[in-house]
Amino acid sequence: MSLKRIWNALRGATNEGLEAVADSQSMRILDQEMRDAKSELEACDRNLTTIMAKRKLAQTKVESLTSDIDTYTNHAVAASEKNDEALALECAERVANLEVQLATEQEIYNSYLSTETSLKTNIAKAKASVKRLGIQIDQVKATESLQKAQVAGSSHHVGANSKVKTALDSLERIKEKQALRSAELSAAEELAAEDNGSCLDEKLKQAGIEPGGQSSGSDKLKQILAQKQAK
Template sequence: MSLRKIWTALKGAVNEGTEAVADSQSIRILDQELREAKAELKACDENLTKIMAKRKLAESKVESLKADIETYSNHAISASEKGDDSLALECAERVTELEAQLETEQSLLDGFINSERTLKGNISKAKINVRRMEQQIDQIKATESVQKAQVAVSSRHMGANSKIKTALDSLDRIKTKQQERAAELEAAEELATEESGSGLDAKLKAAGIKPGGQVSGSDKLAQLLASRQKA
């Protein structure tokens, strides 16, 4: 293998390792951002609660001022009808003061209502985005776990197939060696038989030349008749 190919292979391995580290860091960064986003949303909920409380107080103040304005307006009319212009004027001035306060409080209330409405909308959108991010992160983690399991299973399957093939090859080699050994033993036995002369004896017996050899039926009959005649 050339140095260039070795260098290319090393660069490929380094790049894969770098990408794996970067991917792992990306998931950690997303987890951290998700935690920070949830913390910010919690703070937003707390601020929203404070604004809602202030809005309720402002509403109570506005309702109270409206009630006072109506009360002193009625007092001014009643005093005027009774001919007490001084008291009627004093009540009218009080109504003027209360209306000025009402305008201020109503402005504050409107501000709280607008802020509450805007904050609720932003928080709702942010919560949706956080849920989406959380879902995507969970999906990424789940997919990563499944793929790692698949790789492990695939690797074990390939390893098992390789081991099975190796075992079968070993069995074939053992069978071949046993067959070779059996042939060697058979050849050695034949050689030993020839060297002891027993092979020749076997051939003589088969030809009927040596006692114990094979005899035909007609020869045997002739032998039996000859022995009877002698007797």
Template sequence: MSLRKIWTALRGAVNEGTEAIVDSQSIRILDQELREAKSELKSCDENLTKIMAKRKLAENKVNSLQVDIESYSTHAIAASEKGDESLAIECAERVAELETQLQTEQGLLEGFLNSERSLKSNIAKAKTNVRRMEQQIDQIKATESVQKAQVAVSTRHMGANSKVKTALDSLERIKNKQQQRAAELEAAEELAADESGSSLEAKLKAAGIQPGGQVSGSDKLAQLLASREKA
């Protein structure tokens, strides 16, 4: 392998390691942001509770002022009907004061109501976003765990297949060596037979010719007759 290929492989491994670290840190960052968001929402709920309490107090104040205004208005009319103008005017002045206070308290109540509505809406949206983020983080973590398990199983499976293939390759090499050895032994036996002449005898025997064997009767008779004629 060339130095360039080695460097490329090392650089790829480093990049993958860096990405793995960044991904791991990203999940930790999201977890931290999620915890901070939940803490902020808790504070928002507490603030909303305080505003709702103030709104209730303002409502009670407005209701109380309205009751007092109605009461003093009735007193003013009653005093005027009885001819007690001084008392009627005093009651009417009290009604005017109460109406001024009522106007102020209604303004405060309206502000509390607006703040309450706005906070409720924003908190609801924030809680929805937090739940969505929490769901996505849980899904990412679950998917990561499943994929790690799949990689582990796949790696072990590939390793087992590799071991089986190695064993089969070894068996095949052993068979080839045994066949080669058997062929060499057969060749050695043929060479030994050629050197001792047994190979030639085997060939003659296979051809039906038996050198050095017993002479047949007819051949022997012919030999005898030939010898007599020569004599």
């Protein structure tokens, strides 16, 4: 292999290693960003809660001032109807002061309400974005884990096939050795039978002759008659 090819191979392996490190680092960065985003959303929720509480207080003040204005307006009318102009004027002045306070509190209330509405909208959008990002991160992690499992499974499958083949080869060798041993034992038995003369007896049996066996009844009768005539 030329030096150029070696260099290209090393450079390719280095690039793959760097990419793997970069990918791993990117996942850690995304995880940290997710944690930071969730932390910020929690802070936003707390701020929103504070804004909503202040809006409710401002709303209560507006409602109270509105009620007081209605009350003192009615008092001014009642005093005027009784020809008590001084009391009617005093009630009217109170109404005027309350209306000034109401205008201020109404402005504060409107500001809190606007901020609350805006925060709710933006927080909802941010939560949706974080949720989508979380789903994508989970999908990437799940796919990565699945692919690693598939790679490991494929490697184990190849290894398992190789081990099975080796085991089968060993089994065949064992069978061959056993067959050879059986043949050797059979041959040894044949040799032993020949040495004992049993081989000839076996041949006689196969020919229908019983070596060393008893004679039949007719044979024995002929033998007896022949002996009698000889006497």
